[in-house]
Amino acid sequence: MKGVLDKEYAIARQTRRSHIYRLKRRTDEVLKGIKKFHPEEPRSILDIGTADGVMLNNLKGAFPAATCIGIEYANDLIACSKSKTICLLRGDALALPMKDNVFDVVIATAIIEHVSDPIQLVCEAFRVLRKNGIFVVTTPHPFWEKIATHIGHLKEEEHNELITLNKLVSLFDKAGFEIVKVEQFMISPIGIPFESVIEMILKLCRLSFLLLNQKIVGRK
Numbered sequence: 001m002k003g004v005l006d007k008e009y010a011i012a013r014q015t016r017r018s019h020i021y022r023l024k025r026r027t028d029e030v031l032k033g034i035k036k037f038h039p040e041e042p043r044s045i046l047d048i049g050t051a052d053g054v055m056l057n058n059l060k061g062a063f064p065a066a067t068c069i070g071i072e073y074a075n076d077l078i079a080c081s082k083s084k085t086i087c088l089l090r091g092d093a094l095a096l097p098m099k100d101n102v103f104d105v106v107i108a109t110a111i112i113e114h115v116s117d118p119i120q121l122v123c124e125a126f127r128v129l130r131k132n133g134i135f136v137v138t139t140p141h142p143f144w145e146k147i148a149t150h151i152g153h154l155k156e157e158e159h160n161e162l163i164t165l166n167k168l169v170s171l172f173d174k175a176g177f178e179i180v181k182v183e184q185f186m187i188s189p190i191g192i193p194f195e196s197v198i199e200m201i202l203k204l205c206r207l208s209f210l211l212l213n214q215k216i217v218g219r220k
Contacts (some may be wrong), residue, residue, distance in 0.1 A: 017190050017191075018189050018190050021188075021189070021190050021191040022110075022186075022189060023054060023055060025185065025186050025191075025213070026055065026109045026110065026138050026213070027055045027058050027059070029136075029138060029185055029213075029215050030055070030059070030107050030109060030136050030138070031059070031062055033134065033136040033181060033215070033217045034059075034063075034105055034134065034136070036181075037134050037180050037181065037217050037219060038104060038105055038132075038133070038134050040104075041063055041065060041066070042063055042066050042104035042105045043065070043066055043067065043104050044066060044067045044068075044069070044102065044103045044104050044105070045059055045060075045063065045066050045067070045068045045069070045103065045104065045105045045106075045107070046069050046070075046071065046096075046098070046103045046105070046106045046107070046125075046128060047059075047068070047069070047070040047071070047106075047107050047108075047109075048071050048093045048096070048106065048107065048108040048111055048121065048124075048125065049071070049072065049073075049093055049108055049109070049110070049111030049114070050070025050071060050072045050088060051072060051074075051077045052077050052078075052080040052081050053070045053072075053078075053081040053083055053086050053088050055107075055109065056068050056069075056070045056083075056086050056088075057081075057083040057085065057086055059107075060083070060085050060086050066104075066105075067087075068085070068086040068087070069086070069087045069088075069089065069098075070086060070087070070088040070089070071088075071089055071090075071091040071092075071093065071096060071097075072088055072089070072090060072091070073090065073091070073092065073093070075090055078090060093108070093111060093115055093121050093124070094115060094116070094117055094120045094121055094124060095124070096124045096125075096127070096128055098128045099128070100127050100128060101127075101128070101129070101130050101131070102128055102130065103128050103129055103130065103133055104129075104130055104133050104134075105133060105134055105135075105136070106125040106128060106129055106133070106134075106135045106136075107135070107136045107137075108121065108125065108135070108136075108137050108138075109136075109137070109138040110138060110139065110140070112137055112139050112163060112168075113139050113140065113160065113161060113162055113163055114160055115160060116160055118161065118163060118167075118171055119171050119174060119175065122135070122137075122171045122172060122174075122175040122177075123175045125175075126175045126176055126177060126220055129220045130220070131220055132219060132220065133219070133220050134180070134217055134218065134219050134220075135172075135177060135217070135218045135219075135220070136215070136216075136217050137168065137215070137216050137217075138213055138214065138215045139162075139163050139168070139213070139214050140162065140212065140213055140214070141164075141184060141209075141211070141212055141213060141214055142162035142163070142164055163214075164214075165182055165184070165214050165216065168182070168214065168216045169182060169216065172216060172218045175218075176220070177218030177219065177220060178218060178219045178220075179216065179217070179218050180217050180218065180219050181215065181216065181217040182215070182216050182217075183203075183208065183214075183215055184208045184209070184211035184212075184213060184214050184215070185199060185211055185212075185213050185214075185215060186199075186211055186212045186213040187199055187202065187210065187211055187212065188212075189212060199211065
């Protein structure tokens with residue numbers, strides 16, 4: 001898997017404005033997806049590619065009764081977690097060490113672009129979800145990600161494949177998901193005043209292609 005990260009990434013998520021903001025936005029988008037498309041409070045949440053578990057810990061705060069489990073490939077990142085209320089396990093996103101039909105919610109944020117076989121990740125999420133469970137994926141928009149790489153904001157080797165929303169829809173269809181939401185979000189990688197209002201206006205004006213990140217939600 002390309003772009004496997006280490007403890008420096010965990011430190012950056014606490015100290016660098018861009019990392020802090022992107023984590024917050026992705027967390028907000030995941031929360032919106034769960035609350036809208038899984039109206040009953042989830043009993044169990046799986047975070048694929050959880051890193052240091054910060055997002056998962058925030059979800060635990062929003063859904064305190066839920067069992068929250070994270071899968072991460074890098075031991076260095078697992079060791080950075082300080083949470084006592086979530087469980088982080090070392091594992092492969094393409095071969096989840098879980099039984100079938102056990103989770104209400106599965107999330108995979110900024111991970112699908114790193115794996116060698118995206119359809120396998122989506123199929124694994126489908127397998128471990130209960131009936132009517134939801135899968136929330138976020139991934140950078142390919143065009144803007146290439147721009148960020150070109151100007152040196154990202155390392156070129158970090159991603160295995162940059163994935164469009166159209167391809168995400170195809171992957172979800174093949175895995176058997178009912179697709180309930182497809183959209184882009186985030187106009188700035190560091191946050192700007194009135195961002196939510198600006199994004200809403202862009203979407204109303206059919207200018208979503210200007211937004212930097214992509215989100216898809218599927219229901220089993």
